[in-house]
Amino acid sequence: MTQAITPDTTLGEIVTQRPELARELEKRSLDYCCGGKRSLAEACSAEGLDATSVAEELSSLETAGPADWGEMGLAELADHIENVHHSYVLEELPRLSALASKVNSVHGDRHAELADVERIWSRLRSDLETHLGKEEEILFPMIHQLVEASGPLDFHCGSLQNPIRVMLMEHDDAGEMLAELRRLTGDFTPPGDACESYKALYAGLEEFEKDLHMHIHKESNLLFPGVIELEESMD
Numbered sequence: 001m002t003q004a005i006t007p008d009t010t011l012g013e014i015v016t017q018r019p020e021l022a023r024e025l026e027k028r029s030l031d032y033c034c035g036g037k038r039s040l041a042e043a044c045s046a047e048g049l050d051a052t053s054v055a056e057e058l059s060s061l062e063t064a065g066p067a068d069w070g071e072m073g074l075a076e077l078a079d080h081i082e083n084v085h086h087s088y089v090l091e092e093l094p095r096l097s098a099l100a101s102k103v104n105s106v107h108g109d110r111h112a113e114l115a116d117v118e119r120i121w122s123r124l125r126s127d128l129e130t131h132l133g134k135e136e137e138i139l140f141p142m143i144h145q146l147v148e149a150s151g152p153l154d155f156h157c158g159s160l161q162n163p164i165r166v167m168l169m170e171h172d173d174a175g176e177m178l179a180e181l182r183r184l185t186g187d188f189t190p191p192g193d194a195c196e197s198y199k200a201l202y203a204g205l206e207e208f209e210k211d212l213h214m215h216i217h218k219e220s221n222l223l224f225p226g227v228i229e230l231e232e233s234m235d
Helices: 011-017 019-027 040-047 051-060 074-107 113-148 161-184 196-233
Strands: none
Touching (some): 011 019, 011 040, 011 196, 019 051, 074 196, 113 161, 161 196
């Protein structure tokens, strides 16, 4: 059952209950992925918005309701994230890298910001490839082990809170780089002299941002808190 949206509802709860409102939050600069634990009131206050009005606006919009992934078990959710979001990221990273390089080489003399776009994207790509590798090869298999266990486990890293803490810090870093890319590109708006590759780059970056925000939300606000709660219940 979908819960009513109030100023006390967290941003993460809003997106889990009604995923189609993610874009509405982004339009209002309300960070639901890395900042998903904040209440709507807290987030609106930081942006100078009236939380009651925003809650009413969001509640009035018709959406499809809760997503299937909001009800998944922890192991199933980890598999979902890997199959849906990791696959998308690993497919898009080289494609957008090639576009960023091409566009900068052709238009960089007239649009100096493209050098920074290519540089930041290159760093984001490197960080994400490492991040996803650690999740797929280490953290997610340990989550499966935890779910299947009948008692406490002795992981090489100690508590799973330790690698999760690192993953959350890396989420913050990725979020900051995405925000800088949005700033440099004027909200991913191509200039008047943009060629088709230029337009494809900016459209791809915007779609990538949308997917990564939802990806981080599912991990930071659903998967990781659930894993920590399960592990603590086994002590």
